[in-house]
Amino acid sequence: MSSTTTYSGKTYTFNHGVHPKEFKELSSHCQIQRMPFVDEYTLPLGQHIGAPSKALVSKGDKVKRGQKIAEAGGFVSVALHSPVDGVVSEIGLFDYPNGMALPGIKIKTDPYSTQRMEEAPIDLESLDTKGFISAVQDAGIVGLGGAAFPSHVKFAVPEGKECKYIMLNGCECEPFLTADHRVMVEHPEEIIDGILILNKYLNAEKAYIGIEANKPDAIEALKAVASTSDFPIEVVALQVKYPQGAEKMMITAILGKEVPSGKLPLDLGVLVANVGTIKALSNYFRKGQPLIERVVTITGTAIKNPANILVPIGTQMKEVIELCGGVTNDAARILLGGPMMGAVQKSLDVPVVKGTSGILILGKNEVKDIEEYSCIRCGKCVDACPLFLNPSMMGLLAKKGLWDEMLEYNIMDCFECASCSFVCPSGIPLVQSFRVAKGFLREKAAREKEEST
Amino acid sequence: MINISKKLSVSTAPFLKDKDTTPKIMMTVVYTLIPIVLVSIFYFGLGALLVTLTAVLSCLFTEWLFNKPDNRLKSLKDGSGLITGLLLALTLPPGFPLWMVFIGGMIAIGMGKAMWGGLGQNVFNPALLGRAFLQSAFPTAITTWSPPDGRYFELRGTNAAFPFFQGKNIDTITSATPLAKMKFDHLPTDIMDLLLGATGGSLGETCAILLLFAGIYLLVKKIINWRIPLSIILTVTVFSGTFYLLNPEIYPSPVFMILSGGMLLGTVYMATDLVTSPLTPKGMWIFGIGIGILIVLIRNWGGLPEGVMYAILLMNAATPLINRFTKIRTYGHKK
Ligand code: SF4
Ligand code: SF4
Numbered sequence: 001m002s003s004t005t006t007y008s009g010k011t012y013t014f015n016h017g018v019h020p021k022e023f024k025e026l027s028s029h030c031q032i033q034r035m036p037f038v039d040e041y042t043l044p045l046g047q048h049i050g051a052p053s054k055a056l057v058s059k060g061d062k063v064k065r066g067q068k069i070a071e072a073g074g075f076v077s078v079a080l081h082s083p084v085d086g087v088v089s090e091i092g093l094f095d096y097p098n099g100m101a102l103p104g105i106k107i108k109t110d111p112y113s114t115q116r117m118e119e120a121p122i123d124l125e126s127l128d129t130k131g132f133i134s135a136v137q138d139a140g141i142v143g144l145g146g147a148a149f150p151s152h153v154k155f156a157v158p159e160g161k162e163c164k165y166i167m168l169n170g171c172e173c174e175p176f177l178t179a180d181h182r183v184m185v186e187h188p189e190e191i192i193d194g195i196l197i198l199n200k201y202l203n204a205e206k207a208y209i210g211i212e213a214n215k216p217d218a219i220e221a222l223k224a225v226a227s228t229s230d231f232p233i234e235v236v237a238l239q240v241k242y243p244q245g246a247e248k249m250m251i252t253a254i255l256g257k258e259v260p261s262g263k264l265p266l267d268l269g270v271l272v273a274n275v276g277t278i279k280a281l282s283n284y285f286r287k288g289q290p291l292i293e294r295v296v297t298i299t300g301t302a303i304k305n306p307a308n309i310l311v312p313i314g315t316q317m318k319e320v321i322e323l324c325g326g327v328t329n330d331a332a333r334i335l336l337g338g339p340m341m342g343a344v345q346k347s348l349d350v351p352v353v354k355g356t357s358g359i360l361i362l363g364k365n366e367v368k369d370i371e372e373y374s375c376i377r378c379g380k381c382v383d384a385c386p387l388f389l390n391p392s393m394m395g396l397l398a399k400k401g402l403w404d405e406m407l408e409y410n411i412m413d414c415f416e417c418a419s420c421s422f423v424c425p426s427g428i429p430l431v432q433s434f435r436v437a438k439g440f441l442r443e444k445a446a447r448e449k450e451e452s453t
Numbered sequence: 454m455i456n457i458s459k460k461l462s463v464s465t466a467p468f469l470k471d472k473d474t475t476p477k478i479m480m481t482v483v484y485t486l487i488p489i490v491l492v493s494i495f496y497f498g499l500g501a502l503l504v505t506l507t508a509v510l511s512c513l514f515t516e517w518l519f520n521k522p523d524n525r526l527k528s529l530k531d532g533s534g535l536i537t538g539l540l541l542a543l544t545l546p547p548g549f550p551l552w553m554v555f556i557g558g559m560i561a562i563g564m565g566k567a568m569w570g571g572l573g574q575n576v577f578n579p580a581l582l583g584r585a586f587l588q589s590a591f592p593t594a595i596t597t598w599s600p601p602d603g604r605y606f607e608l609r610g611t612n613a614a615f616p617f618f619q620g621k622n623i624d625t626i627t628s629a630t631p632l633a634k635m636k637f638d639h640l641p642t643d644i645m646d647l648l649l650g651a652t653g654g655s656l657g658e659t660c661a662i663l664l665l666f667a668g669i670y671l672l673v674k675k676i677i678n679w680r681i682p683l684s685i686i687l688t689v690t691v692f693s694g695t696f697y698l699l700n701p702e703i704y705p706s707p708v709f710m711i712l713s714g715g716m717l718l719g720t721v722y723m724a725t726d727l728v729t730s731p732l733t734p735k736g737m738w739i740f741g742i743g744i745g746i747l748i749v750l751i752r753n754w755g756g757l758p759e760g761v762m763y764a765i766l767l768m769n770a771a772t773p774l775i776n777r778f779t780k781i782r783t784y785g786h787k788k
Contacts, residue, residue: 260786262785263785339468374573374574377730390732390780418467421467423471425473426474427470431467
């Protein structure tokens with residue numbers, strides 16, 4: 001599809017899906033660069049899915065790099081750490097990437113500190129499963145693929161369920177993004193080590209690492225390290241196709257099984273985690289470094305120097321963009337995450353948070369108004385939907401406001417991958433209307449539940 | 454340095470879009486129709502040209518008439534009205550009165566499309582619906598065939614008939630279509646003539662070879678799905694072939710069946726109409742097989758020599774039902 005090289009061995013995949021232009025060549029060759037320390041960091045307390053963290057510091061407190069500054073606010077919540085040696089300068093409301101102002105902690109960097117962090121490995125031998133789970137929570141680790149779901153919750157396999165396969169997601173199927181790609185190429189040892197640490201507590205039969213075939217260097221790098229491990233770790237090359245990196249699609253590609261509707265991967269004995277998340281696990285247990293930084297892809301057709309940057313959490317996006325030479329005159333849109341599922345961002349005066357996988361600056365060429373025509377029932381959306389839904393039909397029903405009828409077409413299974421809208425020649429906002437419909441139906445179900453109790 | 458906030462454009466994902474657009478798809482279909490129209494002009498001269506122009510104008514005019522002012526330009530731009538006009542013309546005899554052509558176009562768009570709520574909502578193929586109306590309203594005119602004799606600059610048959618009159622046929626000879634010869638006299642037509650189109654018939658029903666090429670092109674471009682044409686042709690071959698083997702004296706051969714009349718025009722352009730055919734693979738097979746069986750039934754035993762139009766219209770009517778019964782199994786759901 002693109003000019004980048006492709007893995008030549010056997011590849012696997014799921015049915016349906018689409019082939020958007022990749023744009024990976026903009027940044028896939030860029031080595032991960034470390035972001036220099038800046039004067040100030042803004043750390044929202046609710047960067048993850050679940051309850052916000054609870055601040056442990058107050059204004060004027062001195063903090064060390066890696067020090068816990070907020071604790072988990074419940075089980076589905078994680079701790080938060082300072083990315084620098086410095087002083088808490090403010091506790092208040094700060095602009096968050098989704099457009100809201102959220103409570104957070106501002107830290108002023110100590111200009112005289114070397115910012116060196118003592119390595120303090122954690123003794124795995126003394127930890128039982130429960131201890132491991134709370135250690136992961138304490139390390140502030142969340143899913144780095146973009147969802148920012150607390151990882152320890154995933155790792156806590158409930159009674160009666162069993163994790164047979166650990167599956168690492170290195171697909172990175174969203175166009176433009178290359179952060180996971182670089183992490184796999186540059187840190188394969190830490191990823192494999194992370195698997196081994198996790199498996200100490202999960203006792204799985206086998207681990208898989210799913211990688212799209214457009215990252216042959218990542219496949220080779222991980223294969224080389226995986227072959228030295230006693231625990232069976234198979235690196236599986238997957239066809240370049242969107243949404244290959246969706247949990248369900250990757251499981252189907254690798255195991256040939258479907259995740260039953262309404263069930264979790266764990267019901268098939270599978271635990272899926274992003275490669276960056278597993279690397280963070282290794283960093284914590286081997287060096288004592290909690291999640292205070294992450295790799296972010298800064299790319300797009302309107303950024304001067306695309307790059308993959310290791311950014312301390314809390315750095316203002318503006319400063320990261322400046323490091324990349326700024327934007328071109330052509331810049332027309334900022335996106336957080338990939339272009340298929342990401343969100344528009346209005347301003348760059350917000351911090352990089354744990355869920356920031358990429359900052360995209362798109363040029364005018366990629367920002368065109370799409371003219372909408374009637375549905376011509378070409379069936380392209382039907383052939384695109386990885387879940388075999390009928391977006392054409394659901395789109396017609398949505399247009400008429402027949403939400404309840406959409407339930408019969410399994411609208412609630414839709415995971416909003418946007419493949420349908422991508423292919424529709426009539427430019428119908430299919431997934432856009434499904435989001436609205438799902439929200440409405442969810443609310444209605446909640447209301448009905450409340451009324452009946 | 455960073456000054457993008459002023460003209461920032463805001464909407465929701467996805468922010469990438471595939472290249473195909475509906476007007477582009479429709480125009481590709483139009484391009485494949487142009488050679489077919491040219492060949493019909495080659496055989497039937499001015500008559501064919503005037504019938505085509507009248508049908509197209511009538512369809513576009515009706516499209517414009519039935520749309521709300523703010524939607525008019527867009528409805529013309531999507532190209533579907535143009536296709537209907539061209540297809541309708543291709544189903545008509547070259548000597549057909551132009552005023553009747555005009556009415557056919559109005560019926561095609563008005564009753565075939567606008568009445569249902571516009572493009573995408575209609576159940577029947579608009580061009581065929583227009584043609585069906587003309588067939589029942591003007592049964593004589595629509596079965597008066599002018600021969601392909603290279604009279605380029607003359608009007609044919611009743612082209613110039615005054616509105617609301619049948620008009621006097623100015624052709625000295627008329628020509629029976631291969632299908633009529635077969636049906637009523639059991640006379641076959643030379644295969645070569647069928648392939649090249651040197652036979653009597655509607656504008657677009659004559660040159661089989663061109664229709665085959667157009668069909669293949671549209672298949673390669675993935676504008677039409679292969680399942681429908683294949684299932685129609687297979688069904689017609691097997692079904693009519695069985696009778697041909699039983700009694701070649703009475704029943705036409707499958708090759709004749711496929712190359713004659715509206716079979717290829719209907720298979721390539723009308724049965725594959727995206728709007729009025731099923732969405733699912735299984736549904737497409739049912740649809741195609743149904744059309745194939747109906748064509749053979751009507752042609753061999755019906756009162757008419759040609760059955761393609763009614764076969765497709767009948768299966769159009771069944772399409773909503775077929776769609777309902779061939780729902781695709783959602784991922785992660787039981788069969
Ligand atoms: S892709 Fe668009 S035009 Fe085609 S069937 Fe789906 S909704 Fe209709
Ligand atoms: S957004 Fe939903 S309906 Fe559209 S392709 Fe993805 S899963 Fe299917």
